Amino acid sequence: MECIVSLEHLAPSQHGQLKYAAAFIDETISDIRIESGRIHIVHESPKGNSAIEERVHKLIDRFSQGDFGFKENILFEHKADTPYEGDIIAELVDRKIIKVLEPGLFIFREPFSSLMRFFDYSFMTKVAGRFDGVKEEHYPAVIHSETLNKTNHFTSFPEHIHFLTHLREDLDIIESFSQSIRDAGGWKQDQKLDLNATMPTPKFTMNPSTCYHCYEGLQNETLEGDGLIVAAISKCHRFESRNHSDFGRLLDFSMREIIFVGKPDFVKENRLRAIEYLKELAVEWNVDSVLEIANDPFFTNDFQVKASFQRNQEMKYELRLTIPNLKKSIACSSVNFHSNTFGNAFNIKFGKRNAVTGCVGFGIERWTFAFLAQYGLDEAKWPASFREQYHAWQQKSL
Missing domain, CATH: 3.30.930.10 (Bira Bifunctional Protein; Domain 2)
Structure with a gap:
């Protein structure tokens, strides 16, 4: 699917910031581009175009508030x-x-x-x-x-943040994790983990x-x-x-x-x-x-x-x-x-x-x-x- 939203109410100097932030709207986004005063977002979100469009407008509101010109200096x-x-x-x-x-x-x-x-x-x-x-x-x-x-x-x-954590210091949890990886034939990108149960809050x-x-x-x-x-x-x-x-x-x-x-x-x-x-x-x-x-x-x-x-x-x-x-x-x-x-x-x-x-x-x-x-x-x-x-x-x- 492709969501297209007009940027007529957003200053051109803000387009780069919008494009950057739009990448975080949904995990299924595969492409973002700005052409002819409109932002195009290609995605596969099960929420549909309306949800993507709503979040784009939220970002547009954020970056267009106040009298702020971003003039080059x-x-x-x-x-x-x-x-x-x-x-x-x-x-x-x-x-x-x-x-x-x-x-x-x-x-x-x-x-x-x-x-x-x-x-x-x-x-x-x-x-x-x-x-x-x-x-x-x-x-x-x-x-x-x-x-x-x-x-x-x-x-x-x-x-920005990359959190670091580890398996809890619990022999049963460590052995269960190791066995689940063996059973799956190795680590999988979509590996199912109960983070709350197996890992502590990142220090x-x-x-x-x-x-x-x-x-x-x-x-x-x-x-x-x-x-x-x-x-x-x-x-x-x-x-x-x-x-x-x-x-x-x-x-x-x-x-x-x-x-x-x-x-x-x-x-x-x-x-x-x-x-x-x-x-x-x-x-x-x-x-x-x-x-x-x-x-x-x-x-x-x-x-x-x-x-x-x-x-x-x-x-x-x-x-x-x-x-x-x-x-x-x-x-x-x-x-x-x-x-x-x-x-x-x-x-x-x-x-x-x-x-x-x-x-x-x-x-x-x-x-x-x-x-x-x-x-x-x-x-x-x-x-x-x-x-x-x-x-x-x-x-x-x-």
């Missing part, structure tokens, strides 16, 4: 004549450089995996290394549910954002000086349904972050420095890119309030790299200011006041995909500065 733009216009994903798959396990879940092989390591090395040396006293930390890929609750992730981005989830562990590690501490700067990388996980078929939207990805925790002026000043370093990097590597004011894709009913506040206060900037083959861009880095949200949540203090925080994030896989989407795999066509730095790094790494 470009802070920086670097235009580059890039030589590659092919489908880089298809080429990488054809050459067996990446293996697609399912949409958004890849195995990366050489040279993609080397480029990922080089990008991370470059972000550490060219950006993080320019901040005095930066400390490097290493974080797990899982996070306490209680910690994630303090970040408001459960209420702002509930669709952990997969971590959706690197910086959360930084704040958890500083919980209830009183820090000295003006602030501290932490550099960390971790695997992050966000479930985004059929949106994982979009270019660069991964289920499992590597996020390098430089995190600022301290007094307001300390965080704001270092955030501005990070923006300048990002701009310099875009020019040095000659990537076709734009830096603009942005907002998080809040999923809940208070989307307009939260998104409007972020944009009006310029709390989030994104560096977006062009994907020539798709005639679109993707966010590869973000620069964020959280005010005292996390300082309050985790009781991190500087003197008698709660700390403010900010961060700059680098999506390692996204940078690699976007660079190759502009310049391809032929190193001779890469920008000279990038090629020279990459080869020098390779020699160091031998």
